[in-house]
Amino acid sequence: MLEPIFQVDDFSFRFPDLLEPTLRHITLTINPTERLVITGPSGCGKSTLLYVLNRLYPHNCDGEVSGAVRIFGRLAQDYDSGEVNRKIATVFQDPDSQFCMPTVEEELAFTLENLQVPRQEMPQRIDRILHLTGLEDLRHGVIQSFSGGMKQRIATACALIMEPECLLLDEPLAHLDPLTAKEFISWLNHLQQKSGIAVVAVEHKLELWGSFFEREIALSENGTIRKDQLFTERDAPILPDRTSAIREKVLFEASGVCVSYASKSILRNIDLQLQSGEVTVIAGPNGSGKSTLLKALCGILKIDAGTITGMRVGFVPQSPEQLFLSKSVEGELAFSGNSSAEKLRHLMTALDLRTIAQAHPFSVSHGQKRRVAIGAMLADERQVLLLDEPTAGQDLKALTELYRQIESRAQDGCALVVVTHDMNFASSIADKVHLMKDGILSGPYQPEELFSNSALLAEYRLHMPKKGDLYAPAFA
Amino acid sequence: MRRLLHEMNPSMKFLAVTACILILAFFFNPWTPLLFFTGVVLLQLLLSQTNWKLWSLAMLPFLIGAFGYFWTTLVFGQSGDSPVLWTIGTIDITVQQWELAWSLSLRVLAFSSISLLFAFTTDPVHFIQSLMQQWKLSPKLAFSVLISYQFLPVLQKEFVQLQQAHRIRGTGSRSSTFKRLTESRRLLIPLLAGAVRKAERAAFAMEARAFTGEARTHYREITLAPKDFVLFALFSLVLTISCSAIFWT
Numbered sequence: 001m002l003e004p005i006f007q008v009d010d011f012s013f014r015f016p017d018l019l020e021p022t023l024r025h026i027t028l029t030i031n032p033t034e035r036l037v038i039t040g041p042s043g044c045g046k047s048t049l050l051y052v053l054n055r056l057y058p059h060n061c062d063g064e065v066s067g068a069v070r071i072f073g074r075l076a077q078d079y080d081s082g083e084v085n086r087k088i089a090t091v092f093q094d095p096d097s098q099f100c101m102p103t104v105e106e107e108l109a110f111t112l113e114n115l116q117v118p119r120q121e122m123p124q125r126i127d128r129i130l131h132l133t134g135l136e137d138l139r140h141g142v143i144q145s146f147s148g149g150m151k152q153r154i155a156t157a158c159a160l161i162m163e164p165e166c167l168l169l170d171e172p173l174a175h176l177d178p179l180t181a182k183e184f185i186s187w188l189n190h191l192q193q194k195s196g197i198a199v200v201a202v203e204h205k206l207e208l209w210g211s212f213f214e215r216e217i218a219l220s221e222n223g224t225i226r227k228d229q230l231f232t233e234r235d236a237p238i239l240p241d242r243t244s245a246i247r248e249k250v251l252f253e254a255s256g257v258c259v260s261y262a263s264k265s266i267l268r269n270i271d272l273q274l275q276s277g278e279v280t281v282i283a284g285p286n287g288s289g290k291s292t293l294l295k296a297l298c299g300i301l302k303i304d305a306g307t308i309t310g311m312r313v314g315f316v317p318q319s320p321e322q323l324f325l326s327k328s329v330e331g332e333l334a335f336s337g338n339s340s341a342e343k344l345r346h347l348m349t350a351l352d353l354r355t356i357a358q359a360h361p362f363s364v365s366h367g368q369k370r371r372v373a374i375g376a377m378l379a380d381e382r383q384v385l386l387l388d389e390p391t392a393g394q395d396l397k398a399l400t401e402l403y404r405q406i407e408s409r410a411q412d413g414c415a416l417v418v419v420t421h422d423m424n425f426a427s428s429i430a431d432k433v434h435l436m437k438d439g440i441l442s443g444p445y446q447p448e449e450l451f452s453n454s455a456l457l458a459e460y461r462l463h464m465p466k467k468g469d470l471y472a473p474a475f476a
Numbered sequence: 477m478r479r480l481l482h483e484m485n486p487s488m489k490f491l492a493v494t495a496c497i498l499i500l501a502f503f504f505n506p507w508t509p510l511l512f513f514t515g516v517v518l519l520q521l522l523l524s525q526t527n528w529k530l531w532s533l534a535m536l537p538f539l540i541g542a543f544g545y546f547w548t549t550l551v552f553g554q555s556g557d558s559p560v561l562w563t564i565g566t567i568d569i570t571v572q573q574w575e576l577a578w579s580l581s582l583r584v585l586a587f588s589s590i591s592l593l594f595a596f597t598t599d600p601v602h603f604i605q606s607l608m609q610q611w612k613l614s615p616k617l618a619f620s621v622l623i624s625y626q627f628l629p630v631l632q633k634e635f636v637q638l639q640q641a642h643r644i645r646g647t648g649s650r651s652s653t654f655k656r657l658t659e660s661r662r663l664l665i666p667l668l669a670g671a672v673r674k675a676e677r678a679a680f681a682m683e684a685r686a687f688t689g690e691a692r693t694h695y696r697e698i699t700l701a702p703k704d705f706v707l708f709a710l711f712s713l714v715l716t717i718s719c720s721a722i723f724w725t
Contacts, residue, residue, distance in 0.1 A: 056680050082688035090684040096630055097674045098681035100623040102601060109695030114686040122695050144629060158685065300640045315644050322641035325662055336646060362669075376645070 003073055005088075005166050005198055006030040006053055011067035013048060013058065022048050023223045026067070032165060035192065035199045035212060037231060040219035042395045046202040049219070050168050052076075053200065055084045086115060089159030090168040093393075095151035095175055104138045104154055111161050129161040132194065134187070147286055149180035153187065160195065167192075169201040173208060174393040177286050177421045178463035181208050188212070204395045206234040207424070207465040236424035236465035237396050239403055244431050245277035251415045252310035252384045257303050259296050266292050268439045270306070274384060274415035279406060280444070281426040282419045284436035285461035290419045293436065294386040297417075311384050311415075314377025318389040320369040324361040329353055329372050332361050336380035344379060350408070351375045366394075367401050374409065384415045391422040399425060423464045427451045435460045481524040481593070485704040486603040487610040492711040493594045497587055499715060506578035507721035509586035515714035516589045523707075524597050531596060538588035542581035549577035600625055606698040616689035623678055627671075634670055638663050 008028050014021040022045040030036060030053075038046045051057040055076050058065050069076040071084050092098050101107045108126050117125065130136045135157055138146070143154060152172050159167060173181040189212055192199055203209065213231040220226040250273060257270040266289050274280060282290055295301040298313040317323065326332045333344055333353075348354050351371045356364050361372050370390060377385060390402055399422075406416055406429055420426055426433060426447070433450050434443035437460055443450075450456065451464050481489075500512060520526055550569055558572040604622055607613040642663065 051680075054684055056683060060680070060683075080688070082683055082686045082690075085684050085686040090681075092677065092681055092684075094674075094677055097627075097677040100619055100626055100678065100682060102626070106601075106695070110687075111685050113692045113695060114688070116691070116693050119693055119695060119697060122693075144626070162686065295640060298644055300643050315641070317637070317641050321666060322638050323645060324666075325642065325645055362666075380646075 002032050004029045004031050005072060007068075007070040007073070008052075009068045009070070011052070011069055012065070013045075013052060014064040016062050016064065021064075021223060023052070025224055028217060028225065028228060030166075030198065030200060032198055033196050034215060035231075036201070036215045036217065037206070037209070037213040038200065038202045038217050038219065039204060039206065040226070041221055041397055042204075044219045044221050045223040046219055047170055050090075050170055050200070050202050054088045054090050054168055055079060055081075082114070086162055087164050088166045088168060089162050089164035090170065091152065091155045091159050091172050093171040093174050095148045095155065098155050099143050099151075099158075102142055102144075104135065104141050104143060104157075107143060107154065107158055108161050111158050115162060125161060129157055133157040133160065133191065147180070148175045149177075149184060149286075152176065152184060156188070156191075160191070160197075164197060166198040166200060169199065169203075171202055171204075171393065173203070173205060177461050178208065178423065178465075179458065179461040180286070181205075182463060185209055185212055207236040208463075209234075237399075239400065239425065239428040241428065242403075242407055245407075245410045245413075246431055247276040247413065249276040250274070250310065251276050252297075252308075252313065254297060254308045255306055257296060257306035257308065259292060259301055259303055261292075266439050267296060267303075267441075270296075270441045272297070272434070272441065274310075274417065276383075276413045276415055277410050278415050279410050279429055279431045280415070280417045281430040281433045281447075282417060282436055282441070283421065283423070283426060283433065283460065283462055288436045288460075289439040290436050291388055292439075293441070294388055294417070294419060298386055312380070312382045313384040313386060314374075314380065314382030316370060316373045316377065316385065316387045316390070318392060320366075320373035321362055323373050323376060324369075327360060328358050329361050329364065329368075330357040332372050333375045333379045335376060338381050339379040347375050347379055350412075367398055370402070371405065374405070378414070383413070384417075385409065386417045386419075388419050389421070390418060391420045391425050403429060421462070423451065423457070423462055427464070435462075477523060478525050480703065480707065481520065481597040483703075484597070484707050485610065485698060485700050486598050486606040488700065488704045488708055489594060489598060490603070492708050493590050496590055496711060496715050499719070500583070500586060503719055503722065504579050504583075505722060505725065506575060506582055507725050508718045509579070509582035511721055512586045512714060512718035513582065513589050515718060516586070516593055519710065519714065520593050520596070524593075526596050531592060534592055534595075535588065538584055542584040545584060546577045546581035549573060549580055553577065602696070602698060605694065605696060609694055609698050610700065614689065615687075615692055619682070619687070623682075627674065627678075630674070631667070631671060635663065635667055638666060 006029065008026050011023060011026040012021050013023040026049065038049060040046050048057060052069060055071070057063055059081060071079065072087065076084070099107055101110050105126060108129060109122055112122050112125060130139055133153065133156065135153060138150070138154070143151065146154065156167070173184065176184060185208065188199070201213070211233045216227070216229055216231040217225060218227040252274040254270060254272045257267060258265065259267040270293060282293070284290055292301065294315060296303050297308065298315040300315065324332055326335055330348070333347060339347070348357060351374065353368070353371060353375060356368060361369065364372065374385060391399060394402065403425070406418065410416055418426070418429065430447045432444040433447055434441050435445070435456075436442070454464065457464055496512075500509065550573055551567055553573040553576055558570040560568045560570055561574055562569050601622060604613075604618050608615060608618045
């Protein structure tokens with residue numbers, strides 16, 4: 001029997017500024033070559049546990065600790081800072097903030113320099129890892145010019161060049177479109193078989209991973225281990241069905257919209273019609289111009305040609321706090337000055353914001369932030385709402401809340417446009433779907449017709465996960 | 477030949493440039509900076525591949541500054557009791573003012589030309605790596621500079637996104653420049669909060685890759701070669717010739 005990589009024994013962890021511990025009485029053993037996933041609702045301490053395993057915590061946050069973590073049989077606190085990271089490599093969630101050099105080659109070399117590998121050995125090791133990961137062509141490429149999917153592969157290569165015995169992944173798919181995510185997983189699968197290292201991932205979009213994992217550790221809301229079991233392949237969770245609230249009235253119409261930037265055409269000849277109570281989904285690969293389209297429709301970007309008519313349009317960015325200008329939630333809704341006190345009161349109740357009326361909008365939860373942003377738009381008499389990637393990085397509970405929110409706004413007679421990669425979510429919320437690629441918007445498609453057409457979905461780098469209800473109740 | 481300045485050891489180049497600027501500061505006459513400016517441009521013409529269109533564009537603000545110095549010194553400078561050269565309207569321009577004006581404005585040009593030479597022929601990443609290798613700059617400091625260099629475009633993107641989001645709230649577009657300036661403080665807090673978050677993530681990512689700030693090996697070795705000393709001597713020569721102007725004017 002090989003020596004385990006991690007032995008965690010009755011481990012509890014509390015952040016210094018929180019009253020309650022984030023992790024409670026965690027006991028687990030992780031062996032070499034294991035493929036393990038840590039699951040659980042948002043805020044249950046999944047990422048914290050991962051950071052304990054690579055020894056970034058408690059070292060970097062003065063957390064309060066009890067119990068013991070042994071890494072390769074030695075207590076975590078007995079290692080020097082950075083020492084254990086030679087054997088335990090990590091890939092993080094945000095592809096933008098894990099690089100410090102301009103090119104792929106220099107970034108790989110950065111890892112080797114940290115390990116004090118002699119300079120003569122570096123070229124061979126860089127060659128070898130580029131060959132192993134199939135990234136030979138990117139050697140001299142500038143990292144910031146690559147897509148999110150490529151950046152995650154580069155980050156993985158930078159981790160593997162250390163020749164670690166364990167690879168930790170912190171929601172590595174959160175910023176990738178579905179097909180890119182699937183490609184990343186099969187690439188990782190291949191790598192793991194070749195190198196035989198252990199893989200420990202934190203993830204809540206399990207349907208994308210197929211049968212990659214062998215074992216699952218499910219954490220519960222209060223930070224204890226709920227289950228430690230064999231991993232079984234997941235279907236996408238079932239979201240409730242919805243009756244359409246479409247009304248005759250057309251709220252918004254765009255025709256022939258073109259936008260170009262630096263003499264490059266980004267949007268070509270876009271036609272879009274939105275009816276009152278209608279939920280429209282726009283999907284397509286990263287970089288196809290979806291965000292630009294939303295910004296053009298709500299008037300942030302100037303359009304070069306075409307016409308936009310209809311009601312005023314509101315925009316909710318992926319990080320809703322980008323919109324905030326006031327010191328309280330109440331003030332945020334009142335900011336535009338376009339609504340009577342009566343209407344503001346009504347909105348605060350409808351959006352369930354009364355209890356946090358005096359809170360600072362930056363300090364409330366992500367779901368609440370989005371509701372505040374929607375409220376601010378509605379109070380500004382913007383009945384057409386554009387939501388940019390509201391599903392990215394959301395767990396099932398948050399998705400369900402988002403779903404209900406969209407549903408009730410549609411019932412109130414708003415027209416909503418949702419940009420998303422999550423086809424499972426799209427298929428249950430959409431009245432119609434538009435697809436986007438290279439600045440061209442196609443459709444509208446009826447959801448049933450589109451989601452059974454896997455060839456068309458693949459053309460737009462989308463993927464419809466298998467639907468099932470077996471595991472959904474466990475999360476809801 | 478045309479790559480020599482680009483290939484010069486960046487620390488050595490930095491030393492040469494700093495020394496030139498410090499020494500030039502002690503010479504206050506029109507001829508020294510004029511000669512130095514000509515010499516620097518000549519060096520750059522012969523020993524580098526500079527995009528001169530871009531260079532002229534970068535030089536433009538300094539040129540305007542230099543002209544500003546020239547003009548204000550002529551008009552407002554202390555006249556003393558030196559002989560009057562010309563009279564424009566009610567303004568007497570004396571010989572002393574004339575010389576002072578040229579000295580000041582040419583000095584601006586001399587300083588900016590040598591700084592631009594450094595900026596146009598030095599890769600910032602190589603410069604930092606050279607500081608680490610030749611001058612034993614601590615890796616912790618060096619990599620914090622390198623990483624902030626990578627962050628600049630990301631932060632700029634974030635700034636544009638914030639600005640766009642705020643535009644839909646009705647700030648910015650309808651107000652005056654003054655109002656826009658006071659409103660930009662609203663952008664500052666979320667931008668800084670985002671930067672702090674990103675910085676923490678970057679620090680984690682570096683530590684997770686075994687960066688400790690301790691001694692390290694270097695993939696790109698930046699060396700000191702005889703040619704670096706020759707080039708250093710060349711800079712000294714240009715400086716000496718320019719400074720000797722005080723003896724023959």
